[in-house]
Amino acid sequence: MASAVLVFLLCLTAGALTTVLGEDPYLFYTWNITYGTISPLGVPQQVILINGQFPGPTINSTTNNNVIVNVFNNIDEPFLLTWSGIQHRKNSWQDGVLGTMCPIAPGTNYTYHFQVKDQIGTYMYYPSTGLHRAAGAFGGLNVHSRSVIPIPYTLPLENDDFYVLINDWYTKSHSELRKLLDSGRTLARPQGVLINGQSGKTDGKGEPLFTLKPGRTYKFRICNPGLRTSLNFRIQGHNMKLVEMEGSHVVQNVYKSLDVHVGQCYSVLVKADQEPKDYYLVASSRFLKGEPLMATALIRYEGGKGPASPELPEGPVGWAWSLNQFRTFRWNLTASAARPNPQGSYHYGEINITQTYKFVSSANKVDGKLRYAINGVSHVNPTTPPKFAEYYEVPEKVFKYDVMSITPPAEKITQVTLDTNIRNVTFHDFIEIIFENPENTIQSWKVDGYSFFAVAIEPGTWTPEKRKNYNLQDAVSRHTIQVFPKSWAAILLTFDNAGMWNIRSEMTERTYLGQQLYISVYSPRRSLKEEYNLPDNAPLCGIVADMKKPEPYNL
Numbered sequence: 001m002a003s004a005v006l007v008f009l010l011c012l013t014a015g016a017l018t019t020v021l022g023e024d025p026y027l028f029y030t031w032n033i034t035y036g037t038i039s040p041l042g043v044p045q046q047v048i049l050i051n052g053q054f055p056g057p058t059i060n061s062t063t064n065n066n067v068i069v070n071v072f073n074n075i076d077e078p079f080l081l082t083w084s085g086i087q088h089r090k091n092s093w094q095d096g097v098l099g100t101m102c103p104i105a106p107g108t109n110y111t112y113h114f115q116v117k118d119q120i121g122t123y124m125y126y127p128s129t130g131l132h133r134a135a136g137a138f139g140g141l142n143v144h145s146r147s148v149i150p151i152p153y154t155l156p157l158e159n160d161d162f163y164v165l166i167n168d169w170y171t172k173s174h175s176e177l178r179k180l181l182d183s184g185r186t187l188a189r190p191q192g193v194l195i196n197g198q199s200g201k202t203d204g205k206g207e208p209l210f211t212l213k214p215g216r217t218y219k220f221r222i223c224n225p226g227l228r229t230s231l232n233f234r235i236q237g238h239n240m241k242l243v244e245m246e247g248s249h250v251v252q253n254v255y256k257s258l259d260v261h262v263g264q265c266y267s268v269l270v271k272a273d274q275e276p277k278d279y280y281l282v283a284s285s286r287f288l289k290g291e292p293l294m295a296t297a298l299i300r301y302e303g304g305k306g307p308a309s310p311e312l313p314e315g316p317v318g319w320a321w322s323l324n325q326f327r328t329f330r331w332n333l334t335a336s337a338a339r340p341n342p343q344g345s346y347h348y349g350e351i352n353i354t355q356t357y358k359f360v361s362s363a364n365k366v367d368g369k370l371r372y373a374i375n376g377v378s379h380v381n382p383t384t385p386p387k388f389a390e391y392y393e394v395p396e397k398v399f400k401y402d403v404m405s406i407t408p409p410a411e412k413i414t415q416v417t418l419d420t421n422i423r424n425v426t427f428h429d430f431i432e433i434i435f436e437n438p439e440n441t442i443q444s445w446k447v448d449g450y451s452f453f454a455v456a457i458e459p460g461t462w463t464p465e466k467r468k469n470y471n472l473q474d475a476v477s478r479h480t481i482q483v484f485p486k487s488w489a490a491i492l493l494t495f496d497n498a499g500m501w502n503i504r505s506e507m508t509e510r511t512y513l514g515q516q517l518y519i520s521v522y523s524p525r526r527s528l529k530e531e532y533n534l535p536d537n538a539p540l541c542g543i544v545a546d547m548k549k550p551e552p553y554n555l
């Protein structure tokens, strides 16, 4: 990675790193955000580039690294990037969403500073402002294990590690798409699917995306940074061994294909053990009306002979297949993740639930325009980030806590209110969240600042009796969950990370039109042990721009 410089603050031998080093290593990136013109579907269109790249560069870090990204916004709109799955312990200031940051104004820069503390795995970043995600500026973010932590599989050689970003794609620009939503319409069907920014041809010609050495095993990190479409991913002639999912080591099942819902990431191992020639990677849309959309890319065996077979592997049909696949995902209880102790030593199934939050989604018209809501509240971002209002101790000037009930009525929700949706929660509570989807399209949800146990997805409506079907042993700890049509999903988590955290639909159209909220995990102690101070370099906006900064938190 050319733009990353690893600096050892006290430059000693690597072996002595953990004992002698006062601070964890730093990785520095400087990113220039600009518009560019490319033709992913054969039609020239405006995209957002990072240092001229589409998709953006990969951040390649190791557990506990400090990641410094100086972002120069050279597009004509305020801009933010969010680091999906990075937990930002005590540090929601760096989460890159409008509730906890002022956006980076055009022509200015902001330096994100976050630590990938106690995490491993395959993640990604993408823009959170406007519909910028529709134009690119997304990329991979991987967190390698520290060398002292055992990994439950043989690690591929360091360059045998590939990101595969698969996403739906529109040929309209982000501003045209936003105008559609602002005028009350929907994005409707995308025009195509991309694999690492390209849709691919199926004539067997073209340059390979990756070249494989026969006999070697490769890691593919597959993420879906798209706007709204679940995608199925498969590799012609090859199986995939699933090893990691959103920061957890999982039971290593072998799959012919994987459904990757919006916002999700998976790490798989692929052995180059077939006849040496070319093969197709295939990403195809799921649950879209009409013919599925598809992208392909070639992989080539070094020294191989012959083009890929034009016969592409078929994708699955129906969402029951996808639900069954979800049920095969299991936490490997004996494997270590970022820390030496086994993942399974955290017995989440034995913790008593303090409170149940039920989030029922709805799509309704307000003043003739489509809005998406949770329990009838459709979120609106105030000009002052609510987290800043809290820090400056003037929340009442910006928003009211708890306008949304967490126990919605059983009847169908027809009323929708536009409001700033912030729930005040008690630090350290162990919470159950039920996502209910009475709609007839699939959904995908994301919780910032945390990973949670994805204990159940089932058809129908949730009742307390359904708890007996929860997986309380080895559900995967992750940060996204899909909810199938007319179904529900249950997650469990401890609110132990002070800050304000976004819970949102990963489907950008829904997020933009209000299907999100923030939880304020408020630590009344105002102590650095629990939460960091507002960074000195943070841009200010709204009412706090002219206010005196509060006394910083002390130790």
Ligand SMILES: *[C@@H]1O[C@H](CO)[C@@H](O)[C@H](O)[C@H]1NC(C)=O
Pocket: 001, 060, 061, 062, 144, 158, 159
């Ligand atoms: C990413 O980091 C790992 C671990 O430090 C290293 O082995 C690998 O070479 C790096 N890859 C790139 C592309 O920089």
Ligand SMILES: *[C@@H]1O[C@H](CO)[C@@H](O)[C@H](O)[C@H]1NC(C)=O
Pocket: 032, 033, 034, 072, 074
């Ligand atoms: C960013 O890219 C633009 C367009 O290429 C260029 O004009 C500008 O100088 C670059 N800025 C930085 C900080 O590299």
Ligand SMILES: *[C@@H]1O[C@H](CO)[C@@H](O)[C@H](O)[C@H]1NC(C)=O
Pocket: 070, 109, 110, 111, 112, 537, 538
């Ligand atoms: C903007 O970039 C400069 C380096 O070019 C850096 O010194 C400054 O701290 C950055 N500004 C912010 C707000 O991070």
Ligand SMILES: *[C@@H]1O[C@H](CO)[C@@H](O)[C@H](O)[C@H]1NC(C)=O
Pocket: 151, 152, 250, 251, 252, 253, 332, 333, 334, 335, 336
């Ligand atoms: C779980 O992890 C252990 C390492 O602790 C590994 O030996 C084992 O093969 C893994 N089990 C499965 C089923 O993947």
Ligand SMILES: *[C@@H]1O[C@H](CO)[C@@H](O)[C@H](O)[C@H]1NC(C)=O
Pocket: 350, 351, 352
């Ligand atoms: C959980 O709740 C049960 C029943 O209310 C109680 O007996 C038990 O002590 C609680 N466990 C913990 C760890 O608080």
Ligand SMILES: *[C@@H]1O[C@H](CO)[C@@H](O)[C@H](O)[C@H]1NC(C)=O
Pocket: 395, 401, 424, 425, 426, 522, 524
């Ligand atoms: C948030 O909830 C906590 C615990 O219930 C309470 O102490 C605190 O005053 C509440 N904060 C606000 C700003 O309402």
